[in-house]
Amino acid sequence: MSFDPATTTVLDLVATHPATEGVFRRYDASAGCCILCEALFETLPVLCARYGLDAEALAHDLSQAIDTETP
Numbered sequence: 001m002s003f004d005p006a007t008t009t010v011l012d013l014v015a016t017h018p019a020t021e022g023v024f025r026r027y028d029a030s031a032g033c034c035i036l037c038e039a040l041f042e043t044l045p046v047l048c049a050r051y052g053l054d055a056e057a058l059a060h061d062l063s064q065a066i067d068t069e070t071p
Helices: 010-016 020-031 044-051 055-068
Strands: none
Touching: 010 020, 020 044, 020 055, 044 055
16 A cells, blocks of 8 residues: 555545546445545545445555556
């Protein structure tokens, strides 16, 4: 994992790793809102607790997206 899910915010991830935007968009339906609109400044634990998301699955999906980016 190339980020600390406990301290990294949604904004940090999207700004540093644009490929993560698609992951957050895929989780919008489960969250019941646009994560990039409503939770941009939240850390992953806060985001997952607030919207009932699986933190482990989200961190895994984000890591996979980051790994696919070209250096």
